[in-house]
Amino acid sequence: MPTRSRGRSIALALAAALLLLIAYASTFAISYGDWFRSADTLLAADVARLAPARITQLEHARDVEQIRAVIADARARGLKVSIAGSRHSQGGHTYSAGGLRLNMRSFNRILAIDTVARTITVQSGATWDEVQRAIAPHGLAIKVMQSSNIFTVGGTLSANAHGRDLDVTQVVEVVQRFNLLLADGRVIDVGRTTHPELFSLVIGGYGLYGIILDVTLRLAPDELYEQHAAVMDYRDFPRYFAEQVQGDSGIVLMLARPSIDPDSAEFLREIVVATWRRALPGRTGSYALTEEANVLRDRFFLGLSRRFDWAKSLRWSLQKKIELGAGQQRLVSRNNAMRPPLVPIELLTYTSRRNTDIIQEYYVPVEHFVAFMDRFRDILRSGRVNVMSSTVRYVSPNATPQLAYAPSRPAFAIIQMSNVGLSADAQAHARDVTRRLVDAALEYGGTYYLTYQLYPTAQQLHRAYPNARRAFERKRFYDPDELFTSQFYEAYGRTP
Numbered sequence: 001m002p003t004r005s006r007g008r009s010i011a012l013a014l015a016a017a018l019l020l021l022i023a024y025a026s027t028f029a030i031s032y033g034d035w036f037r038s039a040d041t042l043l044a045a046d047v048a049r050l051a052p053a054r055i056t057q058l059e060h061a062r063d064v065e066q067i068r069a070v071i072a073d074a075r076a077r078g079l080k081v082s083i084a085g086s087r088h089s090q091g092g093h094t095y096s097a098g099g100l101r102l103n104m105r106s107f108n109r110i111l112a113i114d115t116v117a118r119t120i121t122v123q124s125g126a127t128w129d130e131v132q133r134a135i136a137p138h139g140l141a142i143k144v145m146q147s148s149n150i151f152t153v154g155g156t157l158s159a160n161a162h163g164r165d166l167d168v169t170q171v172v173e174v175v176q177r178f179n180l181l182l183a184d185g186r187v188i189d190v191g192r193t194t195h196p197e198l199f200s201l202v203i204g205g206y207g208l209y210g211i212i213l214d215v216t217l218r219l220a221p222d223e224l225y226e227q228h229a230a231v232m233d234y235r236d237f238p239r240y241f242a243e244q245v246q247g248d249s250g251i252v253l254m255l256a257r258p259s260i261d262p263d264s265a266e267f268l269r270e271i272v273v274a275t276w277r278r279a280l281p282g283r284t285g286s287y288a289l290t291e292e293a294n295v296l297r298d299r300f301f302l303g304l305s306r307r308f309d310w311a312k313s314l315r316w317s318l319q320k321k322i323e324l325g326a327g328q329q330r331l332v333s334r335n336n337a338m339r340p341p342l343v344p345i346e347l348l349t350y351t352s353r354r355n356t357d358i359i360q361e362y363y364v365p366v367e368h369f370v371a372f373m374d375r376f377r378d379i380l381r382s383g384r385v386n387v388m389s390s391t392v393r394y395v396s397p398n399a400t401p402q403l404a405y406a407p408s409r410p411a412f413a414i415i416q417m418s419n420v421g422l423s424a425d426a427q428a429h430a431r432d433v434t435r436r437l438v439d440a441a442l443e444y445g446g447t448y449y450l451t452y453q454l455y456p457t458a459q460q461l462h463r464a465y466p467n468a469r470r471a472f473e474r475k476r477f478y479d480p481d482e483l484f485t486s487q488f489y490e491a492y493g494r495t496p
């Protein structure tokens with residue numbers, strides 16, 4: 001072959017190899033399967049896609065009269081109703097087979113902002129992002145929300161979500177009142193003193209008592225925080241937390257990240273503790289809302305780490321470096337500490353047909369943190385769980401919700417996100433490991449978060465939530481025909 005044409009062949013082969021490599025690399029950041037998937041609107045699932053089911057009808061909430069009409073029509077036709085917000089719960093809480101799903105996302109108007117009393121009244125389908133955009137121009141910020149801002153107000157109340165705040169940790173503490181549409185079509189204005197039972201059932205009640213319409217919430221001033229981080233051994237964390245974090249009234253938010261480096265002895269031992277402390281008067285910084293950036297780049301690294309342990313080690317070392325910030329002073333507004341890019345979310349979108357990312361959360365009394373972490377690590381290691389991230393937050397006790405996850409003792413919330421297969425075998429394995437983790441939490445006087453998978457047994461649920469039986473009985477008092485239902489209720493709460 002003449003030299004020139006051989007050179008061309010080699011160049012072509014190299015170009016083809018490069019293209020193949022780029023195509024392969026892009027699969028870590030892009031779910032190509034989505035491009036060819038037909039949109040079957042009646043095949044319901046939540047974001048984790050663990051237990052899809054065919055529903056009969058999908059409705060989008062517009063206004064109260066239309067919602068009332070949808071409910072009346074469903075009753076007349078004998079259809080069960082499930083309520084959906086952003087659908088980030090992971091246990092079929094927002095649908096049931098053969099039922100009607102009411103999607104609340106378009107019921108999202110901001111009704112009032114009181115800058116003096118620092119409150120907002122908002123329709124329940126609004127996301128925290130929409131709330132932040134409305135209140136930031138008034139110098140206000142959200143007091144309690146999840147770490148990410150994509151969730152709806154209604155979904156947050158129904159899970160009684162917690163955040164990273166240290167003084168007010170659960171959303172139940174900032175709810176002043178809400179309107180609730182009951183199964184019989186009545187609307188009740190529920191406050192903690194006017195209707196204490198409904199208040200305590202609906203918050204943390206997973207949409208089983210009625211439809212939350214509009215909600216009034218306490219807000220906080222938007223202020224500037226200095227972000228710091230320290231690295232330590234997990235055994236030193238409880239003392240560090242008590243002395244350096246809780247002992248410092250300037251610190252407002254805290255999030256700790258245990259190592260996810262599976263190749264190192266530091267796996268779930270080394271822990272980076274990030275804190276946000278009120279900046280000293282006179283410090284200036286930007287209050288303009290920030291947005292998510294570099295989504296494809298970050299998805300690429302996350303995608304690599306889903307498949308390869310070396311990539312998890314790399315991700316952990318990069319993350320640690322970023323969190324520690326090489327000693328530089330970082331100023332961030334309260335609103336921006338609670339939105340991307342500091343808390344990215346687009347990055348987590350993942351829709352493989354073979355596997356999915358799941359989250360789990362265990363609430364363990366502060367004094368048992370170290371012992372629980374030892375069990376947690378052992379169970380995850382021996383179960384060969386593909387741990388993608390882990391965080392620790394603080395939750396102060398609150399017994400108001402009937403389904404309270406930390407009713408009487410201060411707890412650390414220990415969270416892990418892992419990638420699990422969708423095959424029957426992989427799911428059975430995930431279920432077994434989860435049950436062992438729940439048992440460990442129970443053994444140390446803890447509980448687990450009901451917002452995730454249906455893996456725990458009914459017995460485990462009732463041990464973790466001794467009021468659950470009563471909560472389900474009262475559901476049938478307020479909703480005798482069990483109009484409002486979900487996969488979650490059918491698994492644990494329905495009439496025996």
Ligand SMILES: Cc1cc2nc3c(=O)[nH]c(=O)nc-3n(C[C@H](O)[C@H](O)[C@H](O)COP(=O)(O)OP(=O)(O)OC[C@H]3O[C@@H](n4cnc5c(N)ncnc54)[C@H](O)[C@@H]3O)c2cc1C
Nearest residue numbers: 085086087088089146147152154155158161162206207212
């Ligand atoms: C990436 C990620 C991060 C998370 N971070 C945190 C965190 O930091 N802290 C935390 O506590 N939790 C966290 N969660 C869990 C999350 O708070 C809950 O799953 C929450 O319910 C999600 O809100 P949603 O709008 O997606 O609700 P959905 O999943 O849509 O619904 C959740 C429940 O609320 C009910 N519901 C929704 N709207 C209404 C309504 N208007 N009226 C009555 N019932 C309604 C539904 O029926 C369902 O039972 C996280 C979850 C994910 C996936």
